[in-house]
Amino acid sequence: MPDAGIEDLDPRGVQIMLSRIRSNNPRLFADEPDEIVLKMLGVLRKSPSGELRPTLAGLLSLGRYPQEYFPQLSLTFVHYPTTTGENSATSTRFLDNVRIDGSIPEIAREALAVIRRNMSRRALVSGAGRQDVWEYPPEALREAIVNALVHRDLSPGTRGTQVQVEMYPDRLRILNPGGLFGAVDITRLGDEGVSSARNGSLLRILEDVVIPGESRTVCENRGSGIRTMRHELARAGMSPPKFHDRVTSFEVTMPNHTLLDEETVRWLGAIGRDGLKDSQRTALALMRQNELLDNAKYRAATGISDSRTATAELQDLVARELVDQTGTRGGARYSLSEYARSLDSTGQTKPVRPNRRRQILDLLAVHGDLSKTEISTLLNINAKSAEYWLATLRREGGIQFTEPQRGTKNARYRLADKGETREEFRP
Template sequence: MATLPASHPISQLDILAQLEHGQDAKWAWFEDGCPISTLALHLAGMANSRGGIVILGIVNEEIRGVADVADSIDHLLHAALSLDPPLITPLPQPIKIDGVQVVMIEVPAGMPHIYMYEGRYVRREDVQIVPLKPIELRRLLIERGEMSFEMEIAKDATLNDLDWELVDRYIDKLQWAEQHDAKMLLLRRGCLARRDNLLYPTNAGMLLFGKSPQTFVRNADITAVRFAGEVMSDTFNREDITGTLPEQIRRAETFLIDHLRKGVQLRDRMARNEQFEYPLEAARELVVNAVAHRDYSIQGDNIRLFLFKDHMEVFSPGKLPGPVTVDNIKDERFSRNPIIVQVLADMGYIERLGYGIDRILELMTLHNLRHPDFQERDGGFRVMLYNQTLTPPRPSLAALIEDINLRQEKALDYLMDGEHTRITNSELQQMFPDVHPETIRRDLADLVHKDILQKFGTKRGSYYILKKKLLTDE
């Protein structure tokens, strides 16, 4: 299948390349005048899957064209608007291929609804239209925000399955909630729901406050592994992290602290600074995002936290929620699990408005590391951090030398900034206009005495440069 960036306009060359491959799950073509019902089913199937392209005027890989472009555009629009709800797409476009006119309509990935035609929910599988199975329909409803797994009552759970000590600790954090009844507070937060006038824990309630959450929501856990090399191997340290979601976050952070490699850097004044191979806050934020936003309706897979020699990755089950895509993840705000997100925010684990990705990008930039890789697969979403610096940062010479004052630090940083090779008394004086000129002269003379600078010239024509050996020493 020809793979195109999300914003790439489809061209004649793209279509010709796809004709070589043939039709697949994301490309379909039909003869001019194809029945509305056929087009509608294929448009619904693509909208309920991962989007795609439908072209009028091609039959069996032969480009025959359309008789009337305007009529063909209306035909495709009629098919799209006949769905329930109506499918709103970019307008169909005429494209000329080898002098022959065809008409194309694009169904973007990540449509906001589930689409039906004449009572049928379908998806496109390879080149076929197949009915959505009940479990597929339910998952799609959850993915697109039209129903919520976290708000459903946990199967076979009762109030006795909640750890009320955890609930009390939660209420203690909410100063405004101290006078509220615990059950009523959980009901308002979405952690309890009513059925037949009785209260029951929701899936969110069990995940956040359950005595044994995994009994009711299978695979709601984390597999954390540290591998020795750059790929999975038989040499590893593994921990299976279960419990409530807050407990999983705490234990995952402990795993990161125990298994991320650490190095020692020398900072200003020769202070030793122990630093992880990734910003710990960024690594932790990846785990928190996965715990808060994964699709808990998928109970055949769990969150995976894998540490390798050159990178780390966090995998969470389920596609990106709602309108969020790999391309807009830095800007789009949408939560699959607003109850879980709110309670974790109440507990201080995340920001309610969800700026975790922004913070990760900021931290990676601050530590001179490349931005994360985001990958969406059919089974879930993966984020990878890499521990190689983009370019070795220029060391601050002042950080490697003891017993110098602030003015001397500035002088050395000035000489190491890549733009300046010499400094004069007057240049340092401009940086510290309130300091007496004689003090400035003594500062530079002291650096000469320490064998750090070398002086050239006399009186007003004098200037200072770094000793050559300091420029070449590792």
Template sequence: METSRGELAEVVQQLRSVGTDLRHIEAKAAVGGLPKSLWPTISAFSNHGGGVVLLGLDESDGFLPAEGFDAIAIRDAVADAFRPRRAADGAGPITPRPLGTIDVDEVGGSPVVVIDVAELPPSQKPSFVTAQGKEGGTYERVGDGDRRMSTYGVFLLSTDGAQPHEDSTMVDGASIDDLDPGQVSRFIARVRRTRPRSVADLSHDADILHRHNVLAADRSTPTLAGLLALGRYPQQFYPQAIITFAVYPGRTKADVIGDVRMLDRRIIEGSIPVMVDDAVLAILENLKTRRISRGAGAVDEPEVPVDALREAVTNALTHRDYSAWALGEQVRVEMFPDRIEVSNPGGIWGGRRVVDLYDGSSRSRNQVLAALLTEVPLPGRDESVSENAGSGIPRMTGVLGRAGLPAPKFLPTVTSMTVVLDRHGLLNPDSSDWLRSIGADSLEPDLQRALVLVHRGNAVDDQILRAALVMDSEDAKHVLRRLVDDGWLAFPPRIGETYRSGRRLIAGELNARSLFEGFPVEVNEVQAASPLDERILNAVRERGELGINELARYTQSTPGALRPRLRVLVAQGALIATAPAQSKHRRYRIGDSTAL
């Protein structure tokens, strides 16, 4: 059986190998009825990322089938919670109604109930346990457990679909005298040159500043955006609107080398243009440089490109949450021997996913601030702070790729966003050791680099891979298809999502981990599973064009199980559909790009 987290046999093997539940996989014995802990898990999965719940497996017994489990009764009880409700029915155990599928399959000859929970659309969040109410019953996934979400997190989920306006509010107690006159003059001069239509009918500076939302309607009080972008010292009004900068000697904050807990620590403050420059300078002072040949000469370049550093810091300051809930938090820039992390309060705004960040579109939580920073010059030069054109992350990915570094990794939670910039190339000694441990050291370099990206936690699809490895889009698709055909990766669980670890990669990593720990795992147990995608493609390769009923017969599946996988395979170009989705004559044949 195929789940959003892989074939059921693979999912169970992962649980047994690590000996605990995972971030997106949970197992419960459910003997004697539905456990109360089921609803917090479904709430957490519905709020972020989705996940799979397996009922009928006992974690305390090594995830073996639970004795006395009544699969049919449990399935029917879960289905009742997922069904649509009329007004007269009253609310179910989870509000709003969760989305997903419920099925019964077998593990080791015993039945289990498989609940595949989908993440809710932004407009329907938060998902909460009805009996506990929204404030006390909204959950998030932390590691392998469910935790009540903070009030701030519930607020963000509840307002994610609406455009925030905090950046356009007046700053109590501030006046036009709190703006930096030099920066204001440079800003107005730039606007007159780059956007003359916006100021053609205005002669007074205060009117220009009001039109560009630097000043509020009274033309004397700065807006939050205006103060942050052009203020003398915004921290007088917002003490935590700063950057804390720290350099750690080890790979975690807890590592202490001798008596040294931090190698460098600074508070970076001022307006956003000043903080961007100061933060980048602080990072560069703690980075190594390398000598690069350029024509007849050579230049020193930092191990992480300056453009990538500036973009990461600018994004954090521009797109952080400036609501009252978050004004007590600061942006953090933290350096470790292997990476740089830039974190800000507020997750991805507007219902976007990590994969959407690479598509070049522009969507701003703080629309006034983002627009303003496109015309605010950086200190000492005419270059503006940002472009606000959606080009920042693709450009960051590109300069990192040209420097031999992986794409930036984005780690969002409901209440925060962290971007990770690696300081070392993809095929460094540690990566080579890992590739050797899973048996992938003989693959071509581009295939190895793609696997290392996945291993490091990066979301990967053809567009991300194209930018990260600086290659043609068709070459990126070719690399991914090769890895899928060889079992290293698997097609995305749903249209628009990224590729997953394949059964060969799962088996290799489990085996490498088990050997390291002294407990070898039977890799064949994982490799024996034949994912539904593979069975579909093999059936079409062997028999030519097939309809969905023929595919159901040859793959030992059902049309209902096949349809979501067929949509993904068509979207990825692995299959070509011969007729519209509604046509009874629709058949499927192998896409040209699969003939590698």
């Protein structure tokens, strides 16, 4: 920044950062003068004439007023009255309209305050009962705002475009200049070990710059922002964020509704199946809204990072006959079963759910012994469901193996001998 000087940096912010970095890494920084440390961090750089001047990253991180040099490196917030924007009936263009200037830490802090004052509180029903929460989880908002500010494109051609936050009755939209950078693509966002930084120097500085009024730094959770966003939304019983990547921009949209509202919680209770994980409940609620899930979408919605865990939980839902699967392996897709979809929140359903326990016991009484494949064929159910109910009946002591060949594909089952205990049939 050839026209900027050290006086353009906020002295208090600089001293807080220097104190923090010297404390955290005394071997490198404890004995160095302030200007040398700032040069080592990339806040300052020598100009052709030999003077130390702020870099763009330094000015955005610690500047008094970066907009003196780049007026559009700011954030705008608009709260619209309808889902399409302006209310034509009343000629109301917006409910709030704010431009936020300053350094990135100051913009992040003020943007969160502005969004909060425009938010309402809603009811969330969970195992702990009914509680009032913000429309959007504050931690998810923080990560989305910081990501937009630090990952935006800062090349000369985009410096005339600001980060935009738009609030509608049904969603919050955050748009920043520049699409995804490097090897990251939309399908791998938030995966462990997958990250790419367009503005590496800026991110490095912001790891040690504290947000005004807080003890945390701007990029305290570097590399985990998307995962945090998804986790916080899932924890609040909300749909996962939606991402849209273009060459010139990147968009995050958070739907303004809760998946686990009172009616959905009653519906999940009416399913009446013990042992469902919170992640499975979230997926069922999403499928109830006609979402078609695959492994990647399941992980995005639930915050699970391991694809094998996601597959196991999805297969468990298939086995419980709550979810139907089409395709296999990487092409597997999951949707709500007819039974689960027909069940209302009072537990009433038109198609009566078959009593699989009774059916399997009756089959074994007639045939003597059967394999999992034979039971699956006779009952016209998938192999996972047959396996699930056979394991359940074995745990309950109702059936047993004909021979000690556990775990083999050729295992056959018969009714348990009278007088045998449940313990003997535990898998």
